[in-house]
Amino acid sequence: MGILETLFPPGLFSASFMQNAWIAGTAVAVLSACVGFFVVLRGASFAAHAVPRASFAGAAGAVLAGGDTLVGLAIFSVLSSLGIAALSSRRDQGQTTALVLMAALGLGSLFLTLGGAYAPEVYALLFGQIVGISQGDVLGILALLLLTLLGTALLYRPLLWTSVAPDVAEARGVPRRRMEILFLLLLALAATAAVPVVGALLSFSLMVGPAAAAAYFGRSPGRSLAIAVLIGVFSIWFSLIFAYDTGLPVGFFVAAVTAVFYGLGRLWAWLWEIERGLQRAA
């Protein structure tokens, strides 16, 4: 058996659950990279970590109430986003993010306890499960992709301004507070889509990793965004192939591959600094 057949065994593309995983995974990678671009610009990794993680409580609540988990995820990611926005002042967003996350997780642990035994469905939501993505999930995720792309297109310029030069933006009449809320709602959309695929613990890997790496490679914001999307899509494809081959959790591969890209970005920036130092010396 050749290496190609080992890497691409039968069923990787044809099995119906894998077809769902390919479509949903690619959509999630694209929308995560778009939102992640703003996450990196704003230095909002903590919020990007907290919102998907908090939405896990919504899934636990949905299981307890017998509702749809995607709806539970959506409700809790929006609620936690709004909670962070409402409580945070400009100087202490970290504290409020931590406390909102803790409140959601406290509720989550209550829901889990009241729901009795740990539902395997909820457990899969923590770590992501490519086998479990249904046709309905795919449609929901594609709808979220459309919404996120629309949001990114509409908010691109004002968000870029408020993130890069907040004072200039405010002087130009871009409402900082409203942009903050819109950004967090965009984050909630991405979290809702990403958690069923990559899991609540590692959804933020797809947001932060590709965009953080791209920030080192791209010379302009637009190019950084494009590179982030490319890295994100490559990461999820790589992860899907290896998760299928090895049976290991997909989140592990996503976290590892995106961390490698970030390392390459840091290396690239470091080499540039040396190069510039040499030029200056010469």
Next chain:
Amino acid sequence: MLAFITELLAAPAVGTALLIGSLVAVTSGVVGVFVVVRGQSFAGHALGDIGTTGAAAAYLGGVPALYGFIGVGVLGGLAIERLGERARERDIATGIVLSFLLGVGSLLLYFMTQRISATGGPVAILFGSIFTVDPAVTLPVALFSLLALLLLGFLYRPLVFASVHPQAARARGVPLQGVGILFMLALAIAVEESALVAGALLSTALLIGPAAAAVRWTRHIGQAAAVAALLGLVTVWLGIALAYQSYFWSGAHRGWPVSFFIVMLVLLEYLLARIGPAKRASRSDAPREAA
């Protein structure tokens, strides 16, 4: 009321929980004040999460969980400190280190579920319960608490200076990098021991909540540390008492999780502090949160 308290103290699991909870609450409160003033909430939370990976590794390697927690916590803390030296890169670097180590953790937890048929192990690591703590860890936890507090005592003056006036401290020749690394060490120890006994969830709540409230209520960092330790103690005791009591609330005789009560109490303290007049131990020159 008195009868309830004596009954509470008579239960052995509750006694251990109260003792260990108190140790963790005091250490987290004191360290937390510096975390809040330095704007390192994300790092403090990340360390708690990262401990999960160490615990899973320790379990698979047959080593006591405490050493897994502390070992990976210290490594992760140093990685965060090293990669995030520049303020601009700190938030992202913390995110990437957390993401990578959580990824490794998910792999290790997966191996655990493969090895043992029940999923009890990973769940215990992820959510931890202060009622199921092995009394044998009391002594090591006490020693690590002491170590973290001693480290803070040793660092106190330069750390306060570096946290409140970083520029002035640099100008006066305070080694900011060294202070940062040593503080990260104390932070990792404090967070990991509380993650071990109370779960990653409670470790962040006890680290940030009482400290954030205390910083708003006091004028000096020393006072804030004392208030935060006291608040933490009260929170943990009340939380344990409520969780114990909740066993009788529903007919099903299933107690509500202690973490739920402690987190809600912490949130309440913080909201009260936000509403009330702020004195701010950190004053306006405290560094901004990057997140």
